[in-house]
Structures are given as C-alpha cells and as structure tokens.
Amino acid sequence: MSLYPITTAHYVILSGALLLIGAAGLLMRRNIIVMLMAIELILNAVNINLVAFSKHWQQVTGQVFAIFVITVAVAEAAVGLGILIALFRHRGTVIADEIDLLKW
C-alpha cells in the first residue's frame, strides 16, 4: 500500500495502531489512573474508525455513533474516577495488583 494519496485504509491502520498502544497501556501498566487513560485511547481509536467510514460512505451515521461513544467514554471516566477515589480512601493505593481482596 502506498503512502500517498490518503485513503480510508490509512485511517484504519492509524486507528489500529492507536488501539494497539492503548491496549498495551491497559494490559501492562499497574497504575489505575493510567489504565483509565489507556481506555480513553482505545475509545478514540474506535472514533477514528467510525469517522473514517462515515467519510468513505458519505453518511453521517458514523459521526452520530462517535458521539454516542464519546458519551459512554465520559460516563465511564466519571464513574471510574469516582470508584478510584473511594478505593483510595479505603485501601490507600492506586496500584491494580495490590487490590486483591477477592483473590484467595
């Protein structure tokens, strides 16, 4: 595939690369705040994909779906950070593998 001109496939590859980086952060980091940021990266990769295909098919539906994805991402960030604050009050840590109350 050539570097020029820019096609829909370029956007899909960029979205895949962003998803890869986000998934790496989510799976490998221990700090819960950084894991939440990695989830935002993954959702942004999805949005790039939706908008790219919205442009390709010349239909606005993909952009509407991207708005719904942003809504869910905001709700997720709010609830996740609320849980994080409550967790820090109880356990005094934000490291994911030190929070192992349900393990035995």
Add this chain to the structure above:
Amino acid sequence: MDAALFYTFAAITLAGALATVTRRNPVHCALGLIFSLLGVAGLFLLQAAELLFAVQILLYVGGVMVLFLFVIMLIHLEQAARLRQYSRQWPVALAALFAVFLEIYVLAQSGLPGLPPSPQPRLNAGGNTERIADSLFYVYALPFEAASLLLLIAIVGAVWLARKKEQPQ
C-alpha cells in the same frame, strides 16, 4: 497538503499515546493524552467532521482531562511513581498484543482491497452540524434519550461513590 496534514496529526496522536503509556509520572501521562486527543481532533477536522472536532476539544480536552488532573491532585501518587510500573503478566500481554500487531501489518501490506469506491460527495450537504442533528433527533432519538439517562446515572453514581463517609463519633 492533505497527506502532510494527515501524517502530522497521526504523528501527534501516536507520540502522545506512546507518552501516555510509557511515562512514569501520571501528570506527564495526562499531558501526553491531551496531545493525543488534540491530534485525533485534527484528524476529525481533516475528515470534514467539524462538530466532532469541537466536541472532542471541548469535552475531552476541556472536560475529561480536567477531571483526570483533579483526581491526580486528590490522590497522593508520589510513592506510586517510584514503584514498579508494569504488572507481572506483561509477557502474556505482549503475546496478545503481537496478534493485534500482525493484523495491522497484514492490513498495511494489502490495504482494503475489497472496499467499494466512495459514492458521490454528499456528506455535509447543508452543514455538518445540521446533518448530525437531523440524524440524532429523528433517526436515533431513542438511543439519544438512553444516552442522556446513562449520563444522569453516571453523574449521580460518581457523586455517590466519591462522597466522604461520615465517621461515627
């Protein structure tokens, strides 16, 4: 021109994302994420999604990132920044990520050969915001209401979760 802008925004997005994932200090991670989100906003603008461009900057960079920075300030992270940053199952994670990488590699080799060509340009006839509003309020009115309910529940839930418990004397 289009290609130069695309590669500029793509580089900003990926560099910011890499900084988010690799930096030790969570404030640096948040700054990297802001850069990444701004790059994504530029990509939206390149694809004639003006409303999403504005929403991305106002909502993500203006709202969500401020929320993240407030939480970083509320929580003492000095000792967390000095600890080990990567969890113990990182080889398994790398193996899973390698599969995703292979898919991207194959896609980069072949492109999307089966994709039919784009139809006539009619995406923003009458304005991007107007088109999205038509679609959102006529076709997707019920999901729109469901999303507003979800946001309400999230607000109430976040406030309830983050409140300070009264200590019994």
